[in-house]
Amino acid sequence: MRRVLLVSILVVAPAGSAAAQFELTVPRIMRGPETVGREPVRIGWSPDAQWIYFSWLPPGTEWKETLKPYKVRAQAGATPVRMSPAEADSVAPLMAAGSYSADRKRRVVSVRGDLYIVELPGGAVRRLTATSGVNEVNPRFDQQGRRVIFQRENNIFALDIVQGGVQQLTDLRPGPAPEDSSLTQGQRGFLEREQRALLGAIADRRWRDSVDKSERAQRNASAPKPVYLARGEQLATLDPSPTGTAVLLIAETPATDRRIAVVPSYVTITGYTEDIPARSKVGDAPTRQRVGMLTVATGAVTWISKLPGDSGGVFGGVGSMGWNDAGTSVLVRAVTRDYNVDRLLRIDADSARTRELYALRDSAWVGGACQQCGGWLAGSQGIWFVSEEDGYAQLYTMDADGGSKRQRTRGKWEVQGAELTSDRTQWLLHTSEVSPFERHAYLLPVAESVGGSGAVSSRLTSDVGGHTVVLAPDGKLLADVFSTANRPPELFLQVIKGGARGQLTTSPTAEWLSHKWIKPEIISIPASDGVQVPARIYRPADVGAEANGAAVIFVHGAGYLHNVHNFWSSYFREYQFHHLLASKGFVVLDVDYRGSAGYGRDWRTAIYRWMGGRDLQDQVDAVRYLQQNFAINPERVGIYGGSYGGFITLMALFTEPKWFGAGAALRPVTDWAYYNHGYTADILNEPQDDSTAYRKSSPIYFAEGLEDPLLILHGMVDVNVHYQDVVRLSQRLIELGKTDWWVASYPVEDHGFVRPDSWTDEYRRILELFLTRLKPK
Numbered sequence: 001m002r003r004v005l006l007v008s009i010l011v012v013a014p015a016g017s018a019a020a021q022f023e024l025t026v027p028r029i030m031r032g033p034e035t036v037g038r039e040p041v042r043i044g045w046s047p048d049a050q051w052i053y054f055s056w057l058p059p060g061t062e063w064k065e066t067l068k069p070y071k072v073r074a075q076a077g078a079t080p081v082r083m084s085p086a087e088a089d090s091v092a093p094l095m096a097a098g099s100y101s102a103d104r105k106r107r108v109v110s111v112r113g114d115l116y117i118v119e120l121p122g123g124a125v126r127r128l129t130a131t132s133g134v135n136e137v138n139p140r141f142d143q144q145g146r147r148v149i150f151q152r153e154n155n156i157f158a159l160d161i162v163q164g165g166v167q168q169l170t171d172l173r174p175g176p177a178p179e180d181s182s183l184t185q186g187q188r189g190f191l192e193r194e195q196r197a198l199l200g201a202i203a204d205r206r207w208r209d210s211v212d213k214s215e216r217a218q219r220n221a222s223a224p225k226p227v228y229l230a231r232g233e234q235l236a237t238l239d240p241s242p243t244g245t246a247v248l249l250i251a252e253t254p255a256t257d258r259r260i261a262v263v264p265s266y267v268t269i270t271g272y273t274e275d276i277p278a279r280s281k282v283g284d285a286p287t288r289q290r291v292g293m294l295t296v297a298t299g300a301v302t303w304i305s306k307l308p309g310d311s312g313g314v315f316g317g318v319g320s321m322g323w324n325d326a327g328t329s330v331l332v333r334a335v336t337r338d339y340n341v342d343r344l345l346r347i348d349a350d351s352a353r354t355r356e357l358y359a360l361r362d363s364a365w366v367g368g369a370c371q372q373c374g375g376w377l378a379g380s381q382g383i384w385f386v387s388e389e390d391g392y393a394q395l396y397t398m399d400a401d402g403g404s405k406r407q408r409t410r411g412k413w414e415v416q417g418a419e420l421t422s423d424r425t426q427w428l429l430h431t432s433e434v435s436p437f438e439r440h441a442y443l444l445p446v447a448e449s450v451g452g453s454g455a456v457s458s459r460l461t462s463d464v465g466g467h468t469v470v471l472a473p474d475g476k477l478l479a480d481v482f483s484t485a486n487r488p489p490e491l492f493l494q495v496i497k498g499g500a501r502g503q504l505t506t507s508p509t510a511e512w513l514s515h516k517w518i519k520p521e522i523i524s525i526p527a528s529d530g531v532q533v534p535a536r537i538y539r540p541a542d543v544g545a546e547a548n549g550a551a552v553i554f555v556h557g558a559g560y561l562h563n564v565h566n567f568w569s570s571y572f573r574e575y576q577f578h579h580l581l582a583s584k585g586f587v588v589l590d591v592d593y594r595g596s597a598g599y600g601r602d603w604r605t606a607i608y609r610w611m612g613g614r615d616l617q618d619q620v621d622a623v624r625y626l627q628q629n630f631a632i633n634p635e636r637v638g639i640y641g642g643s644y645g646g647f648i649t650l651m652a653l654f655t656e657p658k659w660f661g662a663g664a665a666l667r668p669v670t671d672w673a674y675y676n677h678g679y680t681a682d683i684l685n686e687p688q689d690d691s692t693a694y695r696k697s698s699p700i701y702f703a704e705g706l707e708d709p710l711l712i713l714h715g716m717v718d719v720n721v722h723y724q725d726v727v728r729l730s731q732r733l734i735e736l737g738k739t740d741w742w743v744a745s746y747p748v749e750d751h752g753f754v755r756p757d758s759w760t761d762e763y764r765r766i767l768e769l770f771l772t773r774l775k776p777k
Helices: 085-095 186-198 200-219 572-583 614-630 642-654 677-684 691-697 697-707 724-735 756-773
Strands: 042-044 049-054 068-073 106-111 114-119 125-126 134-143 147-154 155-160 165-170 171-173 226-228 234-241 246-253 262-267 274-275 290-293 301-303 315-323 331-338 341-348 354-361 374-376 383-387 394-398 415-420 426-431 440-445 468-472 477-484 488-493 501-503 521-526 532-538 551-555 587-591 637-642 664-667 710-715 741-746
Touching: 042 171, 042 572, 049 085, 049 488, 068 085, 068 383, 085 106, 085 114, 085 125, 085 200, 106 134, 114 134, 114 147, 134 234, 147 234, 147 677, 155 234, 186 200, 246 587, 290 315, 315 374, 331 374, 341 383, 354 383, 354 394, 383 415, 383 477, 383 614, 394 415, 440 468, 521 614, 532 614, 551 572, 551 614, 551 642, 572 587, 572 756, 587 614, 614 637, 614 642, 637 642, 637 756, 642 697, 642 710, 664 756, 677 691, 697 724, 710 724, 710 756, 724 741, 741 756
Parallel strands: 171 226, 551 587, 551 637, 637 664, 664 710, 710 741
Antiparallel strands: 042 049, 049 068, 106 114, 114 125, 134 147, 147 155, 155 165, 234 246, 246 290, 262 274, 290 301, 315 331, 331 341, 341 354, 374 383, 383 394, 415 426, 426 440, 468 477, 477 488, 488 501, 521 532, 532 587
């Protein structure tokens, strides 16, 4: 066997040359991916484990360029090679995720709407379909491996890969069903009866029609029976069993009185203002769902009249988690509309009997890391899932009847990702077991050890930072997208046994790498309720500067997001901007306030029914920390952030003005009753039912408290947090007679800005605000 020797690759400038020094300015920082590079994504292996495929761009590529397909040999010192479009098309089936045959020797995949079979381990590809105008998706082998069962548009088909031929298994049609013309009543019915009685030609025609109908029925005896949905109903899920004998249906009916907000776009090719359909607002008329089991042999659908926790067919979410190997039962996850209960249900194919296997109840709302992780184990071993039952997202198993529940991982840390390996004998886990500030990969055997004690996981990664691992098909190598706090994610190759690893990509420019980027220290801030709150700190001394007596607090967005860690931040522009602030003398704090991800259920739900409560107090406590440790006056502390961070900034200046001196709110939510349902309803309930939660959580109700300079920045085509939020708040501030506030509008930007000139203008204004209004020395 050929030995693979892996060595670390150092990026050095050619002899006799020196990389240009990175200019730490707002315009240079906001070039974004042109300087820090693009993370390798969509990592895939060739079946023979000789090649790694991924999407990427080399250093210095223009910001607006899209990712391109690359490949690299799985060996030390290999150089990534860009694939041609033709080569990328040819290897696409090898990279695509799909379903394995029972003997694990073939995988069926869907690529650009066509089906392919990949022979393993050699990687020979066989194309099954070549259609235009329709897509074949969600393919899987049947139990015998003779047929591929797949979805085309809104129906299920089976392709015989041995003898050829495609059979349609379902005939689902939009509703309502056509009316029977023989039941015509009233005046029209009277005329028809008269025609039949008076005219022999009509009688002969009716006889011919009856004969033709009978002959058609005989010809179509093997065709699936048509099933009509209700009026206005749409199919959300079609999940066929591996036997091809049953199909799980999940249908949705949007409310007829539901109203969709529109976002005006002013800068258009036509020169006319165009409306962009966006979304409804929280608490608006909900979509109703129903679940059914279709028997393929008869075409009959058994609609399940009531799922456990059903409230008139309205759920927070219903979804399939797959069929067992025998094809006798399907696992369904259903979250109640109040988001207080998350259930795992087993629905049997033969009777549509529904059994609750597991239920997690939460007085706030169910959620957490890896919430969608779960499914069936191989054979008759039962099911697996991730739950916050003990306060942290951990892995559990139980049998198919809901008994013998076992907790397979345990600790005050979280399972952040979980999937079964291709042979279904192990889980590949990504967890924070080592530290809430690191992410590592593990393999955990499904089989319990002798004596009933839990199986021991094996840790695959060791370097401090964040790891995202993709295993090679042979189980001997792994591809690891790894980053540290001061280096963006790069693709590494590692031998599983022995751990030798080598770097395969270099994404930033040499100029960017030449700068002395720090690894911010992670500190603990004592909160007023006795909790230690993690934060990253950037001190002027860390970058060789002198303190100016002022500070800035950054508030990350999304609410439920993890940003204080020892690996690369998705806020890479802000990471560099904090270096700039520190170089000008500011102490910068980046806080993982209550509501952030990575610290368990109690941390996540501490904002229930009051966003801008405990999460804001953590920012106030950060100011106290600055006051006590750096003698910084609160009036010389600025605060800024985007989205949820912009919301917290508004709440800080409106409700705690004595603790802050200025703020910049980027694309902020100003009134939670105007945000979407999926994010807001679980935290604040619905506005018509819990107006108190919305009133105390929405900045617009506290605008009279503004005392300090406020800069608001918002994209005008934001389909997430609508520009309307800023317009309404502006009117409120005008009516209150407030001064010393500004709005900067960005006509072509959505929620996440993309143009470097927009980023530059935005952060130039933020820097000027802090330099001029916090009165730094």
